[in-house]
Amino acid sequence: MGIMYKSTRSSGTEVTASQAILKGLADDGGLYVPVSFPNLPVSVDELAGLSYRETAYIIMKEFLSDFTEEELKKCIDSAYDDKFDTKEIAPLHKADGAYFLELFHGATIAFKDMALSILPHLLTTAAKKNNVNNKIIILTATSGDTGKAALAGFADVEGTGIIVFYPKHGVSQVQERQMITQKGSNTYVVGIEGNFDDAQTGVKDMFNDRELAALMDEKGYQFSSANSINIGRLVPQIVYYVYSYGRLVNDGEIKAGEPVNFVVPTGNFGNILAAYYAKKMGLPVGKLICASNENKVLFDFFKSGTYDRKREFILTSSPSMDILISSNLERLIYHIAGNDWAKTKELMEMLAVEGSYSITDDMKRELDIFEGGYATENETAETIRRIYKQDGYVIDTHTAVAADVYDKYKKGGDTATTVIASTASPYKFTRSVMTAIDKSYDSPDDFELIDKLCEISKVSIPQAIEDIRSAEVLHDRVCDKTEMKETVMDILCI
Ligand SMILES: *Cc1c(COP(=O)(O)O)cnc(C)c1O
Numbered sequence: 001m002g003i004m005y006k007s008t009r010s011s012g013t014e015v016t017a018s019q020a021i022l023k024g025l026a027d028d029g030g031l032y033v034p035v036s037f038p039n040l041p042v043s044v045d046e047l048a049g050l051s052y053r054e055t056a057y058i059i060m061k062e063f064l065s066d067f068t069e070e071e072l073k074k075c076i077d078s079a080y081d082d083k084f085d086t087k088e089i090a091p092l093h094k095a096d097g098a099y100f101l102e103l104f105h106g107a108t109i110a111f112k113d114m115a116l117s118i119l120p121h122l123l124t125t126a127a128k129k130n131n132v133n134n135k136i137i138i139l140t141a142t143s144g145d146t147g148k149a150a151l152a153g154f155a156d157v158e159g160t161g162i163i164v165f166y167p168k169h170g171v172s173q174v175q176e177r178q179m180i181t182q183k184g185s186n187t188y189v190v191g192i193e194g195n196f197d198d199a200q201t202g203v204k205d206m207f208n209d210r211e212l213a214a215l216m217d218e219k220g221y222q223f224s225s226a227n228s229i230n231i232g233r234l235v236p237q238i239v240y241y242v243y244s245y246g247r248l249v250n251d252g253e254i255k256a257g258e259p260v261n262f263v264v265p266t267g268n269f270g271n272i273l274a275a276y277y278a279k280k281m282g283l284p285v286g287k288l289i290c291a292s293n294e295n296k297v298l299f300d301f302f303k304s305g306t307y308d309r310k311r312e313f314i315l316t317s318s319p320s321m322d323i324l325i326s327s328n329l330e331r332l333i334y335h336i337a338g339n340d341w342a343k344t345k346e347l348m349e350m351l352a353v354e355g356s357y358s359i360t361d362d363m364k365r366e367l368d369i370f371e372g373g374y375a376t377e378n379e380t381a382e383t384i385r386r387i388y389k390q391d392g393y394v395i396d397t398h399t400a401v402a403a404d405v406y407d408k409y410k411k412g413g414d415t416a417t418t419v420i421a422s423t424a425s426p427y428k429f430t431r432s433v434m435t436a437i438d439k440s441y442d443s444p445d446d447f448e449l450i451d452k453l454c455e456i457s458k459v460s461i462p463q464a465i466e467d468i469r470s471a472e473v474l475h476d477r478v479c480d481k482t483e484m485k486e487t488v489m490d491i492l493c494i
Helices: 017-023 052-063 069-079 112-116 117-128 145-154 173-180 196-207 212-220 230-249 270-280 297-304 328-336 339-355 359-365 377-391 396-408 426-437 446-457 465-470 481-492
Strands: 003-007 031-035 092-095 097-102 135-139 162-169 187-193 219-223 260-265 285-292 306-308 356-358 370-374 418-422 479-480
Touching: 003 017, 003 481, 017 117, 017 196, 017 219, 031 356, 052 069, 052 230, 069 117, 092 230, 097 396, 097 446, 117 162, 117 212, 117 230, 117 285, 117 426, 135 145, 135 196, 145 162, 145 173, 145 187, 162 196, 162 481, 173 187, 173 426, 173 465, 187 196, 187 285, 196 219, 196 356, 196 481, 212 219, 212 426, 212 481, 230 260, 230 270, 230 356, 230 418, 260 270, 270 285, 270 328, 285 396, 297 370, 306 396, 328 339, 339 356, 359 396, 370 396, 377 396, 377 426, 396 418, 396 426, 426 446, 479 481
Parallel strands: 097 418, 135 162, 135 219, 162 187, 187 479, 260 285, 260 418, 285 370
Antiparallel strands: 003 031, 092 097, 306 356
C-alpha cells in the first residue's frame, strides 16, 4: 500500500492520491496531506546521475502511489518536453555567492509552469482511474502567474474547462495580456474589482457551496482546483529541490550528504512547503529561508508565532507574493502540531473569524529549520541593480526579494551552500526590473523595455513574450468581487 491522504481539518476517511488530486480541497474545507512521508528511494550519490524526468519519476511515484508506472511516465513525458526552452528544465546559475535555480523556462516563464504543465495530465489520468464522467471545471484565483500557467496547461485539454479570476488592478501589464489573449475554446478569464485574497475567498466559497455542486452535477460538471492547494501541484514541486541537489553533487559543488539551504520567495507558501516535504523525505536540507515582500505576514509569523492577517494589503513590484492569507501554511501548521487535525481546525477557524492565531511553544520549536526574512521595495530594486552591475545577471523582482533576504541572512555567518529559487523570468516583470537597473529606462511601452532588457542582459527574448506582442484580446469580462458565483453560472449556462 502506498501513501494515502487525509484532510488537515478532520479525522475523515483517507483517500488515494488520484482522489485527492480530483477533489483539490477536502469536503471539510481542509487541505489534503500525506499520512506519512516516504524516504528518498535512492541515495543522494545516485541523485547526481539523474535527469529531470528521471528525478520526477522517482519522487512522484512515492507520493502518487496509485498511479501505474506507465501512467506516471506518460504524464511526466507529456509535461517536461520541449515546452521548456532548456533540456535541463530547471538549470542552476551561479551568481552573488549562491545558486539561482531557474524555474522559469516553461511556457509562461514563471515557476508555476513546473507544476501546471503536469497537473492537467495528472488530473485527466486521475479522472479515468476513478470513473469520473463529468467534465472537470478548473476554478482558479490568481495573483498573476498561476492564471496564465493554468490556462496554458488546460487549454483544449479534453474533458476539462478552466475559469480564471484575477485582480483587475493587481497584476502586471504583461501578466494581464498573457491571460486575456489565451486561446482555447474551454478557457475563460475574468478580472475582478477586488484583490487576490478576495478572488481566492470567492473561489473557496464556490468550492464549499453544496447547492452549486448539485446544480453542476445535474449539468455534467464538477469543480476541481489548479491552485497550489492541490497535491497535484505540490508533489511536482518537490522534484526540483531534489534535482538541484543532485546537480550540485554532480557538478562537484557539494559532497553528497552536505546540507544545502534553500531561499524561497513566498506568497501562498506552496513552493517552500515543497522544499519542506523534500527535507521530510531525507534530502539534506540546512535552512529553509522564507522570503517575503512588504506583505510580511510570514516574516512576522516566524518571528513571533502569531499569524495576523489584519493589516494593510500592499501592492508591490512582486505581485505574485502580495498575499495576506498563505493557504498552504495550513499544511505546515498541521505537521508541526504533530498531525493534529483538531488543533489545525481550531487555528484556521480563529484565522477566519478573528483574523489571527498563535501557535503553541511546542509547535514553535518544530519551526527551527525555517528562517523568515523580508525585503522592502527599495531593497528589492537595489538588489536587482547590484547583481546586474556585479555579475551581469538580471533577476526578476520576486527572485530579488529572495536574493536580498539571503544577503542579509548570510551576514549572520551561515556559510552553507545555498540555492535561491528563481521564480520568474525578468521578462515577465520588465518594467520594474528595468527601472530598478536605471530610472531612465522609463518608456511607456513595455515592449520597448523588453528590447532594451534583451540588449543589456544578452538573454534572448522568450517565446512567451514574442507570442503576446501582437496577440488579439480574447477575454474582456470584469465583475465585482461579490459577483463571482453569478459569473461562473453564466459561463456554464446553469
Ligand atoms: C506564485 C509565485 C511565487 C510564490 O509562490 P508560493 O508557492 O505562492 O509561495 C513567487 N514568485 C512567483 C514569480 C510566483 O509566480
